[in-house]
Amino acid sequence: MEIKIFQIDAFTDRLFGGNPAAVCPLDHWLEDETLQNIAIENNLAETVFFVPLSDNHFHIRWFTPEIEMDLCGHATLAATFVIFEHLGCTDTEVMFDSQSGPLKVTKANEYLELDFPSRPPQKATLPKNISDGLNIQPLEVWKARDYLLVYNAEEDIKNITPNIEIINQINIDPGGIIVTALGNADDVDFVSRLFTPQATVFEDPVTGSAHCTLVPFWAERLHKTDFRALQISKRGGELLCRLQNDRVLIKGKAVTYLQGVIHV
Structure with missing residues (x-):
């Protein structure tokens, strides 16, 4: 066939x-x-x-x-x-x-x-295997399907170097670990990266489904509904997002x- x-x-x-x-x-x-x-x-x-x-x-x-x-x-x-x-x-x-x-x-x-669909996160506690595997610790921890770790600045997101061996000890089937912070540039609302323990591709280059959680989170935090977001992986990607009731565009x-x- x-x-x-x-x-x-x-x-x-x-x-x-x-x-x-x-x-x-x-x-x-x-x-x-x-x-x-x-x-x-x-x-x-x-x-x-x-x-x-x-x-x-x-x-x-x-x-x-x-x-x-x-x-x-x-x-x-x-x-x-x-x-x-x-x-x-x-x-x-x-x-x-x-x-x-x-x-x-x-x-x-x-x-x-x-x-x-919008997937707003709830306050959560970070598993020890994830915390131990991060060289920079988050300011806040949230979770929907994915863990959402909030950091102080875009530079933190760029400088995170996960210890894959440690983080791979946890399975968040089918979720991952989003790290996010406000963007540095005036035309960028927030940046993110996403890591998926025990996956063949550990860092996902650009993750649309992660923005089902990122958008409602930042909408609540920034009191706005329209965003330009960058996923700052090595390949990089741009997403133009809008929160519309219980949907994310x-x-x-x-x-x-x-x-x-x-x-x-």
Whole structure:
């Protein structure tokens, strides 16, 4: 059986930036073991699969090399980019059915805008394995799906060097560790990075789903609803975000790195 495959760099307008995702359009669902093996073979942070329900309505699933995820922003952006740019969809809106409920993605000029659920964090206590594995300790600890660690300044976020061996002793299935602070630049509201213990890709380059927690957190803290956010990983990415009631709208761009066929 032949399956089309695309590799898309999401939340960027340049190759080798943003977060790469493998995108596999399917006519029907394959066995879960096969989907997981494809994700293992791709060895990227996420591989996304989708099956059409109608011309612009799809069922979507996301896999890391280790597990199936409940929500993934950059891979959803990548999948929508493929639907518009490579599969000939002429609508301006795409709907996905997912583990996290209905997700809408809309063409917004040169951007694609994700409509995702808001996941406000609650005050939490940091596990010792995470604390011991951080060279800089946070000022505050919060948690939704992911731990959210708040720091004093952007320089702290840049200078965090996690001890992977120590942090990998904890499993936050399916979550990760977000570190965040206010941005230095006047046009950047906040910055972040995200680490995922026991994952093949320990630091995720750009994480749309993390902003489902970051946006409501900073909205409460800064008393505003519109944000320009940067994820300051080595590859880096830009996200334009808005809190709209219990939803988080996330705009980003994407580019195609490769396309081909796999045989299963």
